[in-house]
Amino acid sequence: DAGITQSPRHKVTETGTPVTLRCHQTENHRYMYWYRQDPGHGLRLIHYSYGVKDTDKGEVSDGYSVSRSKTEDFLLTLESATSSQTSVYFCAISEPSTSATYEQYFGPGTRLTVT
Amino acid sequence: AQRVTQPEKLLSVFKGAPVELKCNYSYSGSPELFWYVQYSRQRLQLLLRHISRESIKGFTADLNKGETSFHLKKPFAQEEDSAMYYCALAVKAAGNKLTFGGGTRVLVKP
Numbered sequence: 537d538a539g540i541t542q543s544p545r546h547k548v549t550e551t552g553t554p555v556t557l558r559c560h561q562t563e564n565h566r567y568m569y570w571y572r573q574d575p576g577h578g579l580r581l582i583h584y585s586y587g588v589k590d591t592d593k594g595e596v597s598d599g600y601s602v603s604r605s606k607t608e609d610f611l612l613t614l615e616s617a618t619s620s621q622t623s624v625y626f627c628a629i630s631e632p633s634t635s636a637t638y639e640q641y642f643g644p645g646t647r648l649t650v651t
Numbered sequence: 652a653q654r655v656t657q658p659e660k661l662l663s664v665f666k667g668a669p670v671e672l673k674c675n676y677s678y679s680g681s682p683e684l685f686w687y688v689q690y691s692r693q694r695l696q697l698l699l700r701h702i703s704r705e706s707i708k709g710f711t712a713d714l715n716k717g718e719t720s721f722h723l724k725k726p727f728a729q730e731e732d733s734a735m736y737y738c739a740l741a742v743k744a745a746g747n748k749l750t751f752g753g754g755t756r757v758l759v760k761p
Binding site: 592 | 685700
């Protein structure tokens with residue numbers, strides 16, 4: 537497995553509380569991504585980063601924010617968690633090349649339950 | 652915007668039977684397509700990419716631009732092929748973001 541870890545791996549939280557998920561990589565890859573996985577929807581991109589302090593929105597970014605202050609860490613924050621954010625969250629990394637599209641490597645996932 | 656559709660949510664086959672997972676896409680540019688697999692309790696991993704034209708674990712996938720499809724096939728399914736399979740499309744110019752299909756769960760029965 538690529539050197540990608542996610543913390544926590546499981547979390548149960550109450551509606552309205554803030555939650556931060558962490559993705560840490562040891563591969564020095566420039567691109568990092570946060571996806572959520574829901575039955576029937578596959579994985580949907582929340583936010584991504586193409587370098588330190590450079591981030592952009594994905595298709596389901598409402599209610600989420602991200603930060604990347606150093607290459608190895610990409611944080612996903614739910615400012616005020618809602619039940620609709622109950623999901624499995626995956627982090628991924630990739631490194632651009634001059635030729636073909638580069639592969640994404642995925643972390644183990646974080647299962648978040650909002651009650 | 653691009654879109655990926657996997658019409659089957661569940662495919663159940665017997666060991667040794669052929670299996671085909673369908674994937675259709677819509678994208679106005681030149682697509683780069685992938686199949687990812689997630690085995691039970693494991694992280695998502697790349698299975699195939701269309702540009703490589705390779706066969707991995709007996710699986711092959713051919714890009715058909717006329718039919719906008721990228722179906723995944725294996726002539727003889729094995730029990731260890733039971734997993735969740737996702738078709739994905741990448742747009743290199745847009746940070747290599749992946750657009751995933753909804754996924755197909757494959758169950759190979761003994």
